[in-house]
Amino acid sequence: MSISGLKIISSVFLGLSVFSIGGPLVGELVATIAPVFPQKATLYARDLGIPYEEVAFQTSDQLILRGWFFPTSDKNAPAILYAPATAHDLRSGISLVTPLHNAGYHVLLFSYRGHGLSDGDRFGFTYGALESKDIDAAVKFLKETKGIQQIGAIGHSVGAVSILLSAARNPDIDVVVAASPFNNMEEIWETNRPLIFPKPLLDLSMRVSELRKGYTRDQIRPEDVIAQIAPRPILFIHGSEDKRITHEQAMRLYNTAQEPKRMWLVEGASHGEVRSPVLDYLIMNIIDFFNDSFEAGQD
Secondary structure (H helix, E strand, C coil): EEEEEEHHHHHHHHHHHHHHHHHHHHHHHHHHCCCCCEEEEEEHHCCCCCCCCEEECCCCCCCCCEEEECCCCCCCCEEEEEECCCCCCCCHHHHHHHHHCCCCCCEEECCCCCCCCCCCCCCCCCCCCCCHHHHHHHHHHHHHHHHCCCCCEEEEEEEEHHHHHHHHHCCCEEEEEECCCCCCHHHHHHHHCCCCCCHHHHHHHHHHHHHCCCHHHCCCCCCHHHHCCCCCCEEEEEECCCCCCCCHHHHHHHHHHHCCCCEEEECCCCCCHHHHHHHHHHHHHHHHHHHHHHHHHHC
16 A cells, blocks of 8 residues: 555544544533523513512632522512523523412522623533532522522423432422433433444543533432432423433432422423423423422421
8 A cells, every 4th residue: 555545544544533532522512512691681581571680699619690580579488490401591491480470489590600691611511510509509599698488499401400419418499390300420421422432432521521621420410319308399300202311211310219209201202392392381280389399398
């Protein structure tokens, strides 16, 4: 074979190697980057026609998170916060505000670090490791700044994971609605691994993500801590056609949780559809779950 032929083969091999290693990293970066938050995004809150406050509060590592607080007339009413999925900010919870507010709840929407108008690196999403600390900060804000005594939380996907991780260490979260949470970081990466990428390369990509963003996969294992949430109630919502988190995985997490707990399996719903339209469609049932749970907590 000629020298030029060897150069071509070497170049192709090098290109494939770079693609094989860099492909998952680029894909992970694109999939988790915070969305652009334009100036007109505040219209989402204004268009509801509900009085609201632009609020800010600090995390344990000194970042400022920002969001919208929709107070109800009863200062003693419980509050519900919404935790977004990957690559979403507070706007993704806006459709839940009106029914929750009409049901008599204060509502808090906020953006994780690096998202929306919150401080932080918009390339630094950590699959719930640091986002769960943002949930901690939001709960502390509601409890200490707003004086709210009962707090419920709704989260979708990584938002659900972040709430579970936070609630396991934070007794101030009284009720949890977890839509499409996963068991642990390794499993969600493996379930969604493209077939063209060998597992060792995906493991390398995971390690690079950990090192670059400053977290560890051991911090993202809701299945290891979910039992600590009891006796506070958890409602799980899962789509039967969810390809990112299988039915078997969802049931394993449910079975690991302690009573009181419920599982709603939504026939035909994919992972993304569990957020929209399913949560919007089921919101009145979810409100009933909150009502019953808060009343039981007062007994």
